[in-house]
Amino acid sequence: MRRLTPILALSILCSATALAQRADWPTFHYDNARRGNSPAAFETCAFEEAWRFNLGEHTWRYSKGTSVWSASPVIADVDGRTMLFIGAYNHNLYGLDAATGEELWRLTTGGRLNAPPAFGVADGRPMVFIGSGDRSMYAADAATGQKLWQHETMPWSYTVGLSAPTAPLVTQLNGRTVVVVGFWNSDRRSLRTVQRSDIIVFDAKTGDLIWRRKVADTPITTPALLDVDGMPQIIVGAEDGRVFGLDLRSGDEQWSFTSGHAVTAAPMAATLGEQPAVFVGDRWGMVTCVSARSGAPIWEAKTGHEVKSTPALTHVDGRPKIYVGSSDRYLYCIDAKTSRTLWRYQTGKFVVSSPLVVDVAGKPAVIFSSLDNRLYVRDALSGQKIWDFETGDMLWPYETRGASLWSSPAVADVNGDPLLFFGSYDGNLYAFKAVPKCYAEETGADTQDGSRRSALLLYGPPALSLGLLLASFLILLGRREETRPED
Amino acid sequence: MELYMPLWKIVKRPLLPIRDSWQDAMPLVLLFVLMSVAAWGAYRLQGSKRQWVRRGTQVAAALVFVVFLHRCLCALRGWVFGLELMGRNNLIAFAHMAIFIIVMAFTIGMGRLFCGWLCPLGAASEAMRWITRWRERLGKRRALISGYLMLAGLLILIAWLAWMVAPDTGFFAENVAALWGVGLLVLLFFALPRAEDDARLKRVKYVSAIGWLGLSVIGVFVTNPWCVLMGDELDYSSMVSILAVLSGGMIVSMAWCRYLCPLGATVGLLALLSPIKIRNSLSPEQCTDCGQCRQVCPMNALDRTQVDHTSCIYCGQCTNTCGFHFENELARGESEAEVGET
């Protein structure tokens, strides 16, 4: 059965540049280079909830690594209908109608689905790929959810741990559609423990293994794809602090860069001018720009705390800028050429999701979420407020830093109009549409955090405490009694 | 509230990586070397020489762990992570366990050597002693008034800071260290006027350690005041708590180490096993209760000829006063055996 529209047939052969013009969101952080910059454009700067899909009732326990939704949903057109694909901790991959939030199908796997899926078309068939905590890679028919193939990356034993797959990327290799994915597997069997991360390349249509290579002992990040002087390179970071480039055709390592600290966020890749570069953040809060030719660092910028966010790249005013969140509660806008921080915006808690850039009311805007339960839309030039949305609290009572995975927002055109999607840890997947009024008109001035606190509370206690301290020192300085009273 | 990451980590990347990784071996090697130097200094050296070497290791440890290296020395929570990761991520598990094992092994050998000779927080607390000493020279009433005023000022400041940095969600989980800091200052209100009750108050440290360990084991992310100094955890909560810890040292000498430090409490208990301890060679009748030893001991571990071994940090300052010296029970056993043979 042929489900292909001519447009889809064309898109199989699309080059990377042509892909960049599509306003769907087929993979984590928009494209294979993970740039998070969608051509979708919201016409006005106010948003309204279009629908929400709830999964909250299924959350019945917390365990480390819980993420109510996968790191990010994926959105693509399937047979003329825009669909959204999202994996969940309850082992299900869902196919939803992106316009209404209606569940069209679900595919149950054997493990948690913490990593985002990827959409691709192989031999005319629209497919969704996802790695599951059960050590297996799954491919499903995007229209029906029917499982097409499954590949186990490590055999089961009594001592295997939950594996940590990365988001896949779908690309072309020697005329074939292939899926590239990273899997971290572990086995606790005594004396011969296994801890390995592999990059695995599958034939998308059949699930046949093309190559597989062990790249690290620690978990690895979602891979990015970049064309470096004609060679397609897979760029991956690892928790052991390395970032490296592999030749997509052979799996051979081309370069490697060692950061001082664990790298847990997917790197973003781009060619700026003549320079193929990788932008990556590490646990110490350093955002580094690395040459994708040699692995030599080009610049570094320091944020205040751990970076678990994949940077988004855009050109504003003709200059490349990256947007990245940090656990120091700020979203940073950094000049991608000079590493200068142009502005930063403070939220109430860690910004561990990956921001995205889209046009809102004719101007570029950056959309990101923070663990303070908010989704932020900010002007990409100045950081000024455009819109906020407050989600509910986390479904589980506490979090262990670094143990949970957090979702990032996504934007895609649905039936011609852009929608903003966000899977929150409150158990809901939200979809927002633009409505014809602006937030600023509605509420007047921007109220930033902090200004809510009154001056009395801000200056009173420190003034009082300084007074008391001063008094105590004055007493200390007074006349001394050189003899101890006990003597 | 705007707080910035301090600039004290001047070396941007680790010096000696294991397998090209962030889990640098350097801190583990240096920790071992510094602990060995400390053990040698405490046991072999005497008088001012010992104090000079002690200052040296304290400064070296502060430089190494605060300025040059990026490795959290979290011996307390580390083993929880280490056990969890063993067989899953041996590299990181190794780093966590190595720190725990080094500190604990030396503790079983020589008590709270880590506290008196290495811990940057202990060194900083000790440096605060000039204020408590200053106050000791005043009359009792004035000293108390000055202490209360200072304590009230600090408590208001710390409570205000803790409130200012309270995050919107997960207040408890993220603010554990700050709550501990405020708790310390509240505790000091009781400790300040009742020097006689010190021994009883010191038992609070076990409650603190059990609470801390319990939270770690159930998976709450607890931070320590020293996370700011040694690790790369630059969270507000730890910053507030380190302020509290240091200012607590202005009220009662080494207040945090005495009453609340969970690591101090844990190593304090293990110290009871150690064969090398401070002992007094005087018999209780020979002690004139002059109070000299009590005055020099930063931990108030001495009561006439009795030593509170869970508090003693092996600083050796009391060895300059009558009768106190480090004694090795094993060596004593041997020499007694030798005597028996002859």
Ligand code: SF4
């Ligand atoms: S008691 Fe705690 S803070 Fe004090 S010296 Fe020992 S480990 Fe350091």
Ligand code: SF4
């Ligand atoms: S008992 Fe002696 S060695 Fe121990 S802390 Fe007090 S002064 Fe230092």
